[in-house]
Amino acid sequence: MTHRRTFALGSLAVFAVLGLLLPSGIRSLVIQIMIFSVFAMGYDVSLGFTNQCSLGHSIFFGAGAYGAILTIMHLKAGPVLSLFAGLGAGFFFAIVLGIVCVRLSEAYFVIVTAIISAVFHLLAMDLTWLTGGDDGLSATIPPISLGFAKLSLYNPLVNYYFVLLFLALSYLFLERVIKAPLGKIFIAIRENEKRTQFLGYNVLGYKLIAFVISASLGGLSGALYALTLRYASADYFSFYWSVLPVVWCLVGGLGTLAGPWIGVAIMSLFQYYVSAWFTYYLLLFGILVLIVLKVSRKGILGYLLAKGAK
Amino acid sequence: MPEWVVDVLFLLMNGLIWGLIIALISLGLSLIFGVMGIVNMAHGDLYMLGAILGFSLYPIVGNFWLALIIVPVIIAVIAGPIERYVLRPYEGYHSVTMIATVAISFIIQQIGLATYGGIPKKMPDPWPISFSILGVSYPGYRLLIAAISVLILVAVWLFLYRTSFGILIRASIQDKQMASAMGIDVNKVLISTFVLGSVLAAIGGVLAAPVTQVSYLMGNDVALLAFIVVIIGGLGSLEGTLIAALGLCSLEGVMAFVLTPTQSKAAIFVIMVIILMIRPRGLFGGKER
């Protein structure tokens, strides 16, 4: 699918250029778009490539954010290390959750991941000594020391390109995986899970791998978000953060890796502008989702790719 | 009788009655899933709508019981078109349908917020009489909730098991394709099921309104509990849902004697995980290998 690749690399290039051109307000918005694109792309591996519709990804997002903030606060870690802590948190919880949930059939999987995510949210709100509850935790982010220079994330440009770097790395990693045999196995599982099993594959094991990859990227994006906002709160575990990735992927295009970036862009721009003048912007959000789903079930990129293929 | 026993029985009674309300709501959820294959993320908000409508209608019609009858009609009028125009086009595409219900949930919640406001309110007791049970006074309205819920559950049971349309609905749970091939108008079954399920949730809301805080967010906690019940009981199994609802809520009620609310929620959660590890389809759900 070279069209998908072109789109992704093109977008990355556009991001790279925009960083230098944009005024600071919009630039912050684009940083958020890039962070959420990591989240959305990771989620696509779960839903778009192995048909696992998880409603629990807020667990990994929240865990990633707290992984980063807590390691900075208590272990005096630098930004890059804290990112890996966030990624590791996502990875860890994914394995624990995955062992319970991956074996569940479609609807059970959706509901149980939603339930577990709600429980994590309740716990996070309760354990205020650890998480700061709703108020959350703020941290001062130390600069990245490169030996010859120190880069502070408080510099918006540094923040921007730091996030872009990890978006690019995540994308290149996933592209590699999808092109590799593992990716083909994922697609086979999506296309016909039982058939794949009857070709000799331990499908549950592969679904778990996809789930863990997806969750780790969720953790990474949570960490990037916490570093950018210098703040993590129990709110990151809320159901809203579990729903958003699904919406991004459905709107942007499942199974395309970069399609969800479009979903992120649309929903983020929508929220940025609409919530400013309309208090009940979630109402319009709901309506927008219904409209987009009506137009194309395959999402926008999926729709465009299908048209192109004809 | 020692005091702690009376206390526990009191809690058990409360839990059981709450369990009856939850049973109504979970039954609706289970039906919608069983017949339509839809994970209805807006179910809690239909409960909320029922409660808010009940709360708002009470001063207008002056009579709680009249409100109890009017609200289901209003909900039916809302739910029908939702199924027909929003959900049915995506039939078969489960993640899309589920997200559509999430969108509907957001919309309903925001409408609730805009019209009713963000502040939780208390509703007056529709039957402020107490009965003396075992030497302790027990609120009459709660007993009425129990009576009404049982009546409704029996009515639903009679409908599903004794009327011809009810049999059609149960046939569709078993095998929708087969039902359609046998000439059953599946569309009628779909819309009726969704309306029935939504009405059950809304009635639960009206009944619950006087004993809980009415707020635009009240659906979230209840939805969570309903989902846990349906998972433990087994998706699509109506008996399973009933047993799980009563069992879980009584248990939670009694646990409140020794545990904090958060701890009892955690305990329920652990029970759910244990059951899932042993039986991945719930106690009464689906086929085994």
Place this chain on the structure above:
Amino acid sequence: MAECRITANETLLEIRNVSRQFGGLTAVDDVSTTVKRGEIRGIIGPNGAGKTTLFNLITGELRPGSGKVLLNGEDITSLSPHVICQKGLGRTFQLTFVFPEMTVLESVWVGLYSRKKHRWDLFFSKAERSKDVMEEAIEICQLVGLEDRIYERASNLSYGDQKVLEIAMALSTGPSILLLDEPMQGVGPKEADNMVELIEKLSKRMSILLIEHDMDIILRLCHNLTVLSFGKVIAEGTCSEVGMNKEVQRIYIGEEM
């Protein structure tokens, strides 16, 4: 009529007293049969006799209520389907069961790749680069006659071609016994002929257990038959032996054998 060309007396697949109930219904009732190396055995019987359920019990999709299934002497009764497949049992499904968005070549590749013992390249090398696997995939496509459609998406194939793809995918796992569930169902006469030729070709390399309704095909291909009715084995033997069985004749009244 098919000649009996069983090369050795070695039993490849043994089904021993296998039963399975669903609620009150006994779908498979104390069924025993064997498939020897090099044999083509047909499973026939009226609709609902339990033939596909028997396949599901053999391949691990269902667990028998009682009885054993042995492959090459090894008890595979309670193994999971993917393990049983790895042990050398391939299967096609009654309705076409393909990967709609994957090409023919990719679909066959998936089966071949699962045979690889050490998947060091799982994560990082390009799937296309594993040349040996690709070459073998093309060979299988040539064997079944799909070589000019290897880049077509499975969903774009005709029904008959999809049925052939089913067989190609089952082959790709390198089975020693192939379970075919009504491979000719719904297929036109010319395509059916091609498939019969293909199955004959395959029978030289592996044993075959075949569910079929079409008597002509059964007679052309099978060495031996097992007849099921209401979940029970009512007759077993060569085609002529089975044809002379009174029970079988009663069931197939009107069929000329």
